[in-house]
Amino acid sequence: xxxxxISTSTASVPVATGNKLRLxxxxxxxxxxxxxSGVFSLPQNMAAGAGPLAIIIGWAITAVGMLGLxxxxxxxxxxxxxxxxxxxxxxxxxxxxxxxxxxxxGYWISAWVGNVSYAVIVFSALSYFFPxxxxxxxxxxxxxxxxxxxxxxxxxxxxVRQAAIINLIVTIAKxxxxxxFIGIVAVAFKVxxxxxxxxxxxxxxxxxxxxxxxxxxxxxxxxFIGIEGASVFSARAExxxxxxxxxxxxxxxxxxxxxxxxxxxxxVISQPGLAVLKNPSMAGVLEAVVGPWGAVLINxxxxxxxxxxxxxxxxxxxxxxxxxxxxxTMPKFFGRENERGVPSTSxxxxxxxxxxxxxxxxxxxxxxxxxxxxxxxxxxxxxxxxGAYAAKLAITGESYKAGERRSGALLIGLVAxxxxxxxxxxxxxxxxxxxxxxxxxxIIFYVWARRENQARxxxxxxxxxxxxxxxxxxxxxxxxWTGAVSAL
Numbered sequence: 001x002x003x004x005x006i007s008t009s010t011a012s013v014p015v016a017t018g019n020k021l022r023l024x025x026x027x028x029x030x031x032x033x034x035x036x037s038g039v040f041s042l043p044q045n046m047a048a049g050a051g052p053l054a055i056i057i058g059w060a061i062t063a064v065g066m067l068g069l070x071x072x073x074x075x076x077x078x079x080x081x082x083x084x085x086x087x088x089x090x091x092x093x094x095x096x097x098x099x100x101x102x103x104x105x106g107y108w109i110s111a112w113v114g115n116v117s118y119a120v121i122v123f124s125a126l127s128y129f130f131p132x133x134x135x136x137x138x139x140x141x142x143x144x145x146x147x148x149x150x151x152x153x154x155x156x157x158x159x160v161r162q163a164a165i166i167n168l169i170v171t172i173a174k175x176x177x178x179x180x181f182i183g184i185v186a187v188a189f190k191v192x193x194x195x196x197x198x199x200x201x202x203x204x205x206x207x208x209x210x211x212x213x214x215x216x217x218x219x220x221x222x223x224f225i226g227i228e229g230a231s232v233f234s235a236r237a238e239x240x241x242x243x244x245x246x247x248x249x250x251x252x253x254x255x256x257x258x259x260x261x262x263x264x265x266x267x268v269i270s271q272p273g274l275a276v277l278k279n280p281s282m283a284g285v286l287e288a289v290v291g292p293w294g295a296v297l298i299n300x301x302x303x304x305x306x307x308x309x310x311x312x313x314x315x316x317x318x319x320x321x322x323x324x325x326x327x328x329t330m331p332k333f334f335g336r337e338n339e340r341g342v343p344s345t346s347x348x349x350x351x352x353x354x355x356x357x358x359x360x361x362x363x364x365x366x367x368x369x370x371x372x373x374x375x376x377x378x379x380x381x382x383x384x385x386x387g388a389y390a391a392k393l394a395i396t397g398e399s400y401k402a403g404e405r406r407s408g409a410l411l412i413g414l415v416a417x418x419x420x421x422x423x424x425x426x427x428x429x430x431x432x433x434x435x436x437x438x439x440x441x442x443i444i445f446y447v448w449a450r451r452e453n454q455a456r457x458x459x460x461x462x463x464x465x466x467x468x469x470x471x472x473x474x475x476x477x478x479x480x481w482t483g484a485v486s487a488l
Contacts, residue, residue, distance in 0.1 A: 030250025044281030047274035049215025051200020058216030065419025074244035094389035111317035117371035119145035174305035189267035217426035387416030433476035440473025
């Protein structure tokens with residue numbers, strides 16, 4: 001979307017001279033892509049199913065797995081510079097058009113479902129000031145979220161140039177309160193509160209430690225979605241090597257913020273108390289330390305942060321199918337633009353899906369946590385195949401010089417892939433079924449795109465995968481219709 005008048009940010013992309021992003025801009029892009037709404041709810045989200053020990057283990061697993069993914073994107077950015085459309089391009093290049101399509105489709109699903117969760121959490125935060133908004137899924141919240149959605153839609157359609165100013169405000173509004181929170185809570189931290197029932201085994205509802213660890217996995221994944229931000233916009237990087245550096249710097253900065261927010265909170269309020277806090281739970285923790293003004297600060301910071309992120313991820317959600325429509329991965333109509341260069345068709349379809357989902361939240365009483373679990377599970381396909389592609393390159397030697405060592409790259413690719421598969425297991429049946437229902441209709445659009453390009457629709461293995469996906473999707477829909485499985 002470099003040709004548009006819009007700042008192509010994912011959460012806080014600074015405008016760079018000549019539309020080329022330098023290291024500082026790319027690092028801000030990565031950090032801004034990840035730091036959205038999730039961090040503000042981390043204390044409750046992590047404590048809801050785990051004690052301090054399991055949370056520490058969860059962060060350790062996440063650090064290893066996500067670092068593997070970081071190094072995967074670092075490696076692929078330099079070894080395959082011609083693949084500049086983000087994660088789905090790696091899946092398509094390495095494993096064929098059907099896998100590539102599903103990676104693009106899954107990334108898109110994750111982006112727009114994530115936007116629904118943003119809308120829910122915005123009005124959940126506003127309920128601190130206006131109780132009628134409840135948990136963000138009352139009829140008042142749905143009306144407010146719908147109005148916000150279409151204001152953002154028409155703002156983007158007009159080719160607004162003020163996105164850089166909005167992003168600057170967003171960056172300050174969300175990072176400064178988080179740093180302040182960490183400083184205040186660190187001073188108030190009490191070891192005896194943190195160490196009480198350290199293993200969580202004293203609370204029978206939490207289960208064994210590894211069950212607790214599993215409960216943290218999609219939460220930690222959610223807050224790291226966006227780690228590929230520099231990769232998505234790699235075509236705009238001034239220097240290719242800066243993509244890798246920015247991704248590593250952004251990862252470690254966010255890992256420190258996230259781990260400190262979740263662990264320090266356990267030294268202020270015990271796990272059972274954190275587990276029942278209303279989100280954004282950072283507000284409840286800070287209020288317990290400094291009084292009501294702490295809750296006001298966090299709720300206001302969240303509203304500003306998420307409104308900005310809502311704008312930015314709307315751009316990203318429209319960007320992925322737009323680029324995929326232009327390169328033949330998805331039907332061509334997704335690639336249409338208006339006279340200002342805005343991906344108008346892709347944007348409209350994306351926001352209609354968000355609108356429909358907002359209405360569903362009213363009747364299904366969907367919560368922020370359920371929505372981000374679905375968004376997290378949906379993005380696993382592009383993440384897994386990015387890792388697998390890096391491993392494949394190391395095995396085949398493609399893009400490597402003669403005699404160049406490949407064992408380290410193979411290990412990193414395998415770590416990232418195994419981490420993704422572990423997350424599939426940790427997600428549980430309900431959210432995987434929901435993803436199957438959302439993935440299965442994509443087969444129709446894949447066939448559409450292949451016929452448009454007069455290409456062979458399926459190879460034998462792809463046909464088998466498509467049939468399996470359709471059957472699982474139908475079975476999942478039946479199970480949810482009968483109430484045997486529920487994700488919301």
